[in-house]
Every structure is written in structure tokens, then in C-alpha cells.
Amino acid sequence: MHSFEYASPATLKEAFGLLGNSWSDAAVLAGGTDLITLMKEHLAEPKRVVNIKGIKELGGITKSGGGLRIGATATVDDLLSSALVRAGYPSLLAAARGIASPQLRHMGTVAGDLCQRPRCWYYRNGFGLLALKDGKSLVDGGQNEFHAIFPKGVAKFVSASSFGPALIALGAKVKIASSTGEREVAVAEFFKAPASETDREIDLHPNEIITAILVPAAKGAKNATYEVRNREGLDWPLATASVSLTMKGASVGSASIVLGHVGPTPVVAAAAAGTLTGKTITEATAEAAGKAAVAGATPLSDNGYKVHLAAVAVKRALLAAAGKA
Amino acid sequence: MSSKKKPDQELQAARTSGFSRRGFLGTASATAGAVGGGLLERPAQAAPPAGIMGPGEIEITLTINGKATPVKVEPRTTLLDALRERLEITGAKRVCDRGTCGACTMLVNGKTVYACTALAVDMAGKKIETIESLSAGARPHPIVPAFANHDAQQCGYCTPGMVMASKGLLDQTPNPTYDQVKAGLGGNLCRCGTYVGIRKAVLDAAKELRATGARKNGGSNA
Structure with missing residues (x-):
């Protein structure tokens, strides 16, 4: 792992001041279960790591407009033990239980699950996000038993998110903030199939932080x-x-x-x-x-x-x- | 019950003999260490800009098994490496180093975590419990003899993590079913395949803990 600067801001405003305009400037740390491994593998090499767990307003799972607000630093374990989630969202509980390691559930966050990089072994072993060699996909003729059956263009990896499908089916949104303001994106639009090696799989910019996931009321659904x-x-x-x-x-x-x-x-x-x-x-x-x-x-x-x-x-x-x- | 005494005594003898495998290996490779060691040293950084630490070394205080322990680390140092490489607290093992195998499992604020995938700087101020805490009293925590009695290990690499995952499980779920034990140890891998013995050991330890009523604080200090 390369060395990096570290900061643990207490407010969102401080955090925005610590982020940069490129992914190599700064990385946001919450659960760290993906980021730290990515840094060890040199797939992420940020100059600075900004721990957002000390920002109080990003925590907790609370009621919001009849639905749920899952704070950015709420862990998978927090979700499993939330009475609000237990009362109306068995699809989220099943996705959480599917993460079979208690340690990962204690550390990893729900928002982080949406942001984790693909688990494609070509990507994780340094062949690039799209695993292209001389313009051709290594995945096509390679070991693809765990890859996409709905590939999009050159993107043949699968989204590793456990909560993405359940949140989309529930009509949830991701709330994102930066120094210039806030925006909300439907979880269905948050995931994107990259068309080039420099694209990302999610609609998030290096200077932004996910603040919460908003899940509408289950309304007896x-x-x-x-x-x-x-x-x-x-x-x-x-x-x-x-x-x-x-x-x-x-x-x-x-x-x-x-x-x-x-x-x-x-x-x-x-x-x-x-x-x-x-x-x-x-x-x-x-x-x-x-x-x-x-x-x-x-x-x-x-x-x-x-x-x-x-x-x-x-x-x-x-x-x-x-x-x- | 009498069958439990022997492993207990063996463990006690091993703990008090003063022999350390690491000490032996350290002495044996002292020459090589003198050459290579200097490369890892970095000077502690002078006054960092406000709110930003590193990338050089900084001094933090970790609360390990109830003891405030100052240690110098770089921000990139994991909790596991801080303990093993800086503080010689080597019970937790560095096996996959990728948050998968569970050999580095310890408790942070009462919950199991992978110490290889947590930054030491992020752990300052939190309550860290390592496997060393289970042998701190006159007798080891009941999980320890239970593992010995059920042959719950072969090569032993996964054992410290398995034991701490068991402690984390029993602290939350004192009377687990077999399936709860299986799921509760779902974040720990044993390549020797001693899972059945491990699960029996955890069930046995749970029974012992309930019998002695020493569930929460490790039992050994009572």
C-alpha cells in the first residue's frame, strides 16, 4: 500500500475541503472493507484518505417521510438490527444476511456496498476495469463463469452490490453532497456501465460524498x-x-x-x-x-x-x- | 470434567515458560534484520497541517485489552500490523491480509472485525480486545480449553481468529444453536476443515460459561 495523508473530519464542510477533483487526490473511507484491499492491490492510490465515520449526521437508520433514511456510515449490522428495516423491508434483510461474514457486516456500510468496485478477477488482478487487450476483451475467450449474462458493450463484469437490486426494486434514491450543493439520484440511475477504462461504475464524482440512501415507504407492498x-x-x-x-x-x-x-x-x-x-x-x-x-x-x-x-x-x-x- | 485439566495445564505451562517462537526466530535472523530493518524506519513527521496526519509516522494511543498503549504508525498501517510489527502482540495472525480468512479477527467495541482491513489510526479511542486477553487471568477463558478438548485445530493458523470470532458470538448470543454457531463463524475459514470440532467447542464453551456465569468479562479474571 502506498503511503497517504489521513484526516477524520467532524463535519461535512470540513470533509469537502479535504476532497479533490480526481480519484487519486482523495478517497472516502467508511467501512474500508473494499478501499483498504484496493489500496493494498494498488488499484486505488489516493494521496489522502478522508474518514467520514466521525461525521455525526451521516450515521444511523431513521424514519424519513414515511420511509427510511439509511445514513452513509450505517453498517450492514446496523441495518440488520434496525426495527424499522425489520418491520417492512425483508428484501433488504435478506441481502444483508447474504453477506455471510459477521466481521464484514460489522465493518462494511450499506452505502459502501453500492460503491464497491467490481470483483471481476481480471480487474482485481490488474488487467483493467474492462480487461481489454489490444482492444479485445480478455473476458470473452477467458474465464468468464462468474461474469455478466447481460453484458453492456465492453463491460462484462458484474456489479457486486448486494443492496443495489433490492434498493432499485423499492424505488430508493442516493443522496449525494459536495461543496457546491446536494443532489438525489435514483439508485437505478446511480449504477452505470462504463464505456471506457476511465469511466466509473457509479454516478459519483471524486469531490462528492454519499450522505444517505432514501428508501420510500413500503406502504404494505x-x-x-x-x-x-x-x-x-x-x-x-x-x-x-x-x-x-x-x-x-x-x-x-x-x-x-x-x-x-x-x-x-x-x-x-x-x-x-x-x-x-x-x-x-x-x-x-x-x-x-x-x-x-x-x-x-x-x-x-x-x-x-x-x-x-x-x-x-x-x-x-x-x-x-x-x-x- | 477431568479431561479438561490436562490441556489447561499444558497451556498454563506454555504461557509461563517464557519461550516465544517469535523471540527464537528474531534471534536466529538478527543479522539479516540488522541489514533490512533500517529500510522500514521513517522519521516521525513534524507538526502536520491542521486536521491532516501523515503520510509519515504519527503517535496514536490504542486501548488494547484495557491498557492505553501509545504506538507510532503511518496512516496506512493496519491495526493488525500495528499490533504485530510495532507492539509484538502477535496472537492475531496475518494470513490472507485481504479481509477474507478471519485469522486476524479481534473485537473492537465488542464486535468482531478483520484487523488486517482496519487502519490503526481509525482505531484510536476504541476498545480493542485481542486473543491475549483470554489468557490474562489465572485460568484461560473457557473457549480455550474447549478448543483443545475438541481437537478444534490442526495447523492452527486460523485458531486465534476462530477463538475471537467465537468470543464475539458468545458475548452476543450466550446460548447459541448449532446453526447460530455455524453462521456466527461464517467470516472465518479453516483450510484444514476442522469446522465440526470448532462448532462443538463453541457449544461446549457456551455451556461452561453459562454454568460459571462468567459470560461477559472473559471468565478468567473472576
């Missing part, structure tokens, strides 16, 4: 996450689905289905969700929605198996949300 994983151990899932259902009596008023770990961003399956309107959730309708959700998949040479896993994840998430799992 049903939600669930199902993760398909290799054994029970400490690893990222192979494919996941998060769903949110607004019911009209026994049938679906509107549905939202979002797939995780299948593309460089979480993948919103709007057409599949639309097929559920007016129907009740049964084995048959859930299975059909799962198949519709993966209809556009374009798997790589060795990850075709993930298409089926993603369809099954959708089916099981829908059945869980409807209380029929």
Missing part, C-alpha cells in the same frame, strides 16, 4: 430478495433477484423485478414485471416471470448456467414476497 449461491460460504452470489409487489386484493397491482450479479449494473426486468399485473402469484406465474426476466440474456462462453439461476431467483423471490415460499 411486499418485497423479497433471493440469492443463488455456491454452497453457504463467504462469497458473492452467482445470481440474485429482488422484487417488490403492490397488491390489489389477491392480485398484483404493480411489480418490480431487479436482477443482481448478472450485469455490470443491476438489471431491471420491466417487461417481466409487467406480465404480472392483474395476476396472482403462483408457481406458474412466478416461473413464467422468471423466464421472461432472462429472455434477453446473452451469456458468454462459460456462464450460460447463470441464465437458469437468475430465472429461478426471480421465481423464488416472487413466491417469497407473496408469502408462498
